[in-house]
Amino acid sequence: MTQNIYDDPDFHAAYLRLPRSVEGLEGAPEWPSLRAMLPPVPGARVLDVGCGLGWFSRWARQAGAASVLGVDVSARMLAGARAATADPAITYAQADLEQPDLPVAAFDLAYSSLALHYIAGLDGLLAALARSLVAGGMLVASVEHPIWTAPAAPGWLTDAAGQPAWGVTCYLDEGPRAVDWLGARVVKQHRTMSGWLAALAQAGFNLTRLEEWAPSPAQLAAHPEWVNAGQVPNFLLFAARRG
Amino acid sequence: MTQNIYDDPDFHAAYLRLPRSVEGLEGAPEWPSLRAMLPPVPGARVLDVGCGLGWFSRWARQAGAASVLGVDVSARMLAGARAATADPAITYAQADLEQPDLPVAAFDLAYSSLALHYIAGLDGLLAALARSLVAGGMLVASVEHPIWTAPAAPGWLTDAAGQPAWGVTCYLDEGPRAVDWLGARVVKQHRTMSGWLAALAQAGFNLTRLEEWAPSPAQLAAHPEWVNAGQVPNFLLFAARRG
Numbered sequence: 001m002t003q004n005i006y007d008d009p010d011f012h013a014a015y016l017r018l019p020r021s022v023e024g025l026e027g028a029p030e031w032p033s034l035r036a037m038l039p040p041v042p043g044a045r046v047l048d049v050g051c052g053l054g055w056f057s058r059w060a061r062q063a064g065a066a067s068v069l070g071v072d073v074s075a076r077m078l079a080g081a082r083a084a085t086a087d088p089a090i091t092y093a094q095a096d097l098e099q100p101d102l103p104v105a106a107f108d109l110a111y112s113s114l115a116l117h118y119i120a121g122l123d124g125l126l127a128a129l130a131r132s133l134v135a136g137g138m139l140v141a142s143v144e145h146p147i148w149t150a151p152a153a154p155g156w157l158t159d160a161a162g163q164p165a166w167g168v169t170c171y172l173d174e175g176p177r178a179v180d181w182l183g184a185r186v187v188k189q190h191r192t193m194s195g196w197l198a199a200l201a202q203a204g205f206n207l208t209r210l211e212e213w214a215p216s217p218a219q220l221a222a223h224p225e226w227v228n229a230g231q232v233p234n235f236l237l238f239a240a241r242r243g
Numbered sequence: 244m245t246q247n248i249y250d251d252p253d254f255h256a257a258y259l260r261l262p263r264s265v266e267g268l269e270g271a272p273e274w275p276s277l278r279a280m281l282p283p284v285p286g287a288r289v290l291d292v293g294c295g296l297g298w299f300s301r302w303a304r305q306a307g308a309a310s311v312l313g314v315d316v317s318a319r320m321l322a323g324a325r326a327a328t329a330d331p332a333i334t335y336a337q338a339d340l341e342q343p344d345l346p347v348a349a350f351d352l353a354y355s356s357l358a359l360h361y362i363a364g365l366d367g368l369l370a371a372l373a374r375s376l377v378a379g380g381m382l383v384a385s386v387e388h389p390i391w392t393a394p395a396a397p398g399w400l401t402d403a404a405g406q407p408a409w410g411v412t413c414y415l416d417e418g419p420r421a422v423d424w425l426g427a428r429v430v431k432q433h434r435t436m437s438g439w440l441a442a443l444a445q446a447g448f449n450l451t452r453l454e455e456w457a458p459s460p461a462q463l464a465a466h467p468e469w470v471n472a473g474q475v476p477n478f479l480l481f482a483a484r485r486g
Contacts, residue, residue, distance in 0.1 A: 159410040194454055
């Protein structure tokens with residue numbers, strides 16, 4: 001069963017105070033880049049994997065999607081998502097994301113924002129997504145970047161020139177990484193870049209776009225507290241077509 | 244014109260003392276991994292890009308290649324390569340690797356070991372390689388890994404747990420990096436992972452294999468001086484098919 005930290009009451013309350021929970025997609029600085037990778041949404045049947053509070057599900061309908069199925073492990077998040085819409089073309093369902101029970105060849109687009117790096121059984125999920133997409137359907141997703149997830153003791157160090165440097169250790173050791181976030185111990189799954197690409201290929205996806213995302217200079221100027229983040233990519237964004 | 248540090252007499256002399264210069268392919272710890280990516284060599288027409296002392300060119304002929312053209316920027320390296328063989332099916336030529344003059348659709352395999360990360364005009368080289376390969380021909384290459392080439396002041400730091408950590412800075416700033424190596428100031432070109440993949444795709448290559456290489460535990464045990472190197476990948480190895 002997928003980790004379900006989002007149903008921890010204290011973690012959930014803290015998560016609800018994040019800009020991306022309060023402001024939705026506009027509070028997520030990587031959203032414009034991820035949006036640019038989407039295939040045409042009007043008329044599409046959309047699967048929102050790790051839908052959380054449903055911000056993308058609602059956006060997709062506003063953008064003309066025919067229907068949206070949002071799946072998530074967290075009952076609390078799904079309750080929030082359901083409370084935020086009365087749209088009959090949006091359906092939400094709780095699912096074990098390691099082996100979700102999804103309709104076959106039923107979607108044109110599978111979207112996932114910052115969820116896949118929590119999934120230990122990624123191969124099972126990607127196989128399920130491939131089955132649930134029509135031939136030619138697209139998977140568009142963001143995950144934490146391998147450089148970001150690699151370290152056993154993540155943090156900024158100081159290099160020989162006195163500049164902040166992100167300390168990379170055990171990059172090639174794929175597997176769980178426990179980090180403190182929002183007052184909780186959160187377990188993420190580190191995968192190498194080649195590990196992500198091999199998993200996509202094995203599930204029958206052909207990579208069409210890959211972006212290593214960091215805040216833009218304008219975003220950094222607006223958020224001085226992110227100053228180091230421009231040095232290394234925080235997120236890996238990708239688009240892949242089901243063969 | 245491509246940087247030609249290999250024709251600097253002092254650098255060249257130091258390079259000739261490296262294990263991979265003395266022992267050839269067997270002195271290059273990444274060779275078994277790169278060899279495993281090669282398509283069948285018997286009968287193949289082979290282009291060796293940045294052939295250096297010609298160790299791979301000679302290996303390819305021993306493995307049954309029909310012919311080999313080795314190209315390099317360095318007259319000194321080519322002289323060494325020519326002196327090491329009398330095989331009439333091996334030809335060596337000096338070339339500006341940013342815009343090499345190559346025969347069209349004349350090769351089944353283009354191979355390059357640790358040369359492409361010196362090339363500022365990579366797009367021009369990849370376009371030339373694509374033209375020089377037959378449809379379905381393969382490019383198999385090793386380059387320094389983006390995590391390795393990124394830092395402005397490369398070096399091992401110490402993380403919060405007291406462990407050696409590779410300090411990554413300015414990863415997203417693609418371009419030249421000057422490092423001290425073998426007593427010389429060597430300029431390499433840093434590219435992000437997505438930058439390498441996009442350059443291949445733009446030149447018409449379809450990626451078929453990607454490996455982030457670091458020494459194996461056995462290799463690390465045999466080379467205690469590499470002890471930190473197992474933490475992060477030193478090299479990026481890839482195979483790509485000309486579409």
